[in-house]
Amino acid sequence: MIRTIQVKLHNLSNYKQNLLDNLFQNYTKAYYEMLNYAKENLDVIEKDYKLKNGSYKGETIAKFFKGTEIHKKYNLEPLGDSLKKDVGCSIASYLELKQANADVSFPETNKDRINVLYEKINELLNEISFNTSLSKEQCHNLEQEIKNLYRKINNINKYRPISFARYDFNRDACLLYNPKKNSYYAKLYVFNKITSKEHVKLYKQKSIKHKDDIKLYYLPTLEIYKENRSIAYIIVPLAFGKWHERFLKQARKRKMKFCAMKLIKRGEDFYLDIPLNEDIETRAEKKKRYEEQNKNGEVLRKIKKKKKEFKNKLGIDLGITNIATIAVLDKDNNLLFSKQFNGNEYKEKFEIFVKKLAIMQMHGSSKYPRDKKYISGILHRVANEIIDLSKKYEAQIYLEDLNIDKSHERIKSTKKFENLPNKLVKRVVKNINRWAYGQMYRILVEKCEREGLPKLIRLNPRYTSENCSRCGHNEKVVSKGERVNRESQERFVCKNCGLQINADVNAAINIATKYSKVVSFKSKEVNGYKVINHELFDFKGIGKDNIEALNDFINKLREYKKEYDKIPFEIRKSDKKLRGQYKILKDVDREDYENYYNVED
Incomplete structure (x- = not known):
């Protein structure tokens, strides 16, 4: 289950404010330019990037933009992957809706949407000014409609949200933590190689001295943050409430996992969407963590829990x-x-x-x-x-x-x-x-x-x-x-x-x-004797009745199992016939084998 918390970028300097404003403008322009490019080649995308099950995915459609350099035109090299995925997801959802026979048109830009609303406003203003037959009530209603349309225009976000492709310490975006002050920071990689050098020259950020009271740690590994300005990034403080802090604490304790984040502009403020996955830690991750915690490097004993078996x-x-x-x-x-x-x-x-x-x-x-x-x-x-x-x-x-x-x-x-x-x-x-x-x-x-x-x-x-x-x-x-x-x-x-x-x-x-553990064998009568066989084995069980024939077949299975155990595991795993034999041989040594094998005439 994924929960998303939204936090505010707090106490930004004028430099960072202008930097993020330019970033949103460039990202929005690049997004719509790539969208128009995809619209021109929509037939190619529909044919070549369709999955085998008939659906579409943003990740596969993102490969269509592999050779394009639209993101470089707007100095968005660090956000190239996320931009392609963002456009790919929009096209994938459009094609899925189109395939489901829904009445849907290709995604429009926010500017087009605003222009449509302004056209409606002009129509209503012309009707009020030139139509003399309107009553006072009708004029009042039209004025209210115009006000509502202006409210819609103000609510439309002019800038596209910036999606980071991954949560990573050395690229895209991640979070930092100061335990002394109990404060959180976002580390955002938003520069390309050229702007990175300009940033280092023009904006000399105060280096963080590693004192006890201002040490920063990466989340969730709690590795110490070390400043590296070869590739420039910005670090911004985050503001949030107690409800948000509760989930960040769980992520710090590794009970929840950070996912790729999203940067949003609303008015003059900037917000960061942080998805948290309540993912259960895998065995490999647990083993790694135990080995790191163990100073002598000894692997800790695994305590196996008995699984419930329901009848x-x-x-x-x-x-x-x-x-x-x-x-x-x-x-x-x-x-x-x-x-x-x-x-x-x-x-x-x-x-x-x-x-x-x-x-x-x-x-x-x-x-x-x-x-x-x-x-x-x-x-x-x-x-x-x-x-x-x-x-x-x-x-x-x-x-x-x-x-x-x-x-x-x-x-x-x-x-x-x-x-x-x-x-x-x-x-x-x-x-x-x-x-x-x-x-x-x-x-x-x-x-x-x-x-x-x-x-x-x-x-x-x-x-x-x-x-x-x-x-x-x-x-x-x-x-x-x-x-x-x-x-x-x-x-x-x-x-x-x-x-x-x-x-x-x-x-x-x-x-x-x-689904049943019972294995069925076929029985035939030959010259007054019952004969049991199975397509996976070359031998047969013979007896006067089904019980005697089954016992004879089980004894032969036990003898064969000794030879079967000598076969290397890799060969048994790769061979289809040997895998099928294992399902029958695994219960042959049980005392109550009658419950696992059945004879059909």
Whole structure:
């Protein structure tokens, strides 16, 4: 989860004020010049920078500007990467909205937006002065409209926010801390090679002497700051409230992680947006930190925590009509609980969000409407309830692994939609592009880690919506597509056993039962004996009945396992067949092996 705090650049000198003013002017000019350049080559960007799944990303579109030197023209070499990403993200969001069939135009400059408002004001003034038939009330209403338009013009930010590409001590931007005074500073790299030399000559900043009361430390590593003026930068003090300081303290203790920052101008003041990621420290980072803290260089012992192993299962079927449908099963696959989370509220709010985003995008704004937080809040509420049910029933969570190409061409080419009219296909594409599968998965993974639950398992969703959850019958496969078990979007009726159940609940049950540790072997009768074999092994098990044949096969597996263990790990990892054998051999030495192996006639 990322939280963003906004702090003010405090007590700036005239030199720094003028420096930042010029920086914003140049950045805004370069941004709109690159945007116009991209508009001229929009067809190339749409074709060459489209991802395999049909979507667009700002990072990939930023590569389009690799050979251009527009940022150098405005002395913005240190901000070149961030400028390209900024423009790339604006174009990517425009293309995503365009692909989702939203009414959206190419991003405009703030000057164009202001000119449109002034044109409206002139029209209203002409109507007041030349139309003699207007009453006093009508004139008063028109005057109020003019005042509102002037307010809108004043609220429009003339300058583009400056996005720094990364949080780094030696480039872009970072934070410094003075523990004696409990004060924070921002270190901003805003000079190129030429302006850097001019800055060193013209502006001789007082060197910071390393006394105990004015020592500065980099955040979050707390390395001592050492002045280096070979590449010039500015250090500015920050002002904020107690609420902001609470999060900065957590970042100092490494409970939160600093991300790339953003510089904003509002009126005559400057502000810095600092995103903080509540990221869990990785094992590699922990090991590094322990080794640095240990003076003798000895690696500390790792204390392994026992992970919880849940016997029950919780399957999740994600969809468009219903955000999520869950089914909780016990170890014998008996249904304990099921629930559907309706997606109507999500759809309505997302529709409003897309319309507002299209308007803001048209006016060149880099911000998102506030509705985005409400939409993610809906997903968080659903995820919280799923986590609570997992704790209550002690159930392992299983989720379908979906990787969908959301482009119009890909969906139109599938058998299900190839004969449908374009209007209907466009509606399907629009709904799929607004589907929050990826976001829902990330939220659940994060919450499982935070609550100490077992790792979420993703499964191949093939046939989960078509197979019967009671008998496993698939009418579509048997009848070769002529008949199906799923009669409608909601109703599932099995043609084999007659089970009638909600289609989404049936899919959730199949997802929960699809992942199983039980390995099934096929049994055949040959000359009065039962013969068991498996496609991954060359030997067979023979016996008078299935139990005797299974025991014979298990004994041969144990003998083979001794040879298997001698194979180097790298070879086992790279070979597909050997990886498959490991899944069967890992439980062969258990005393209760009958619970892990099954025989099917």
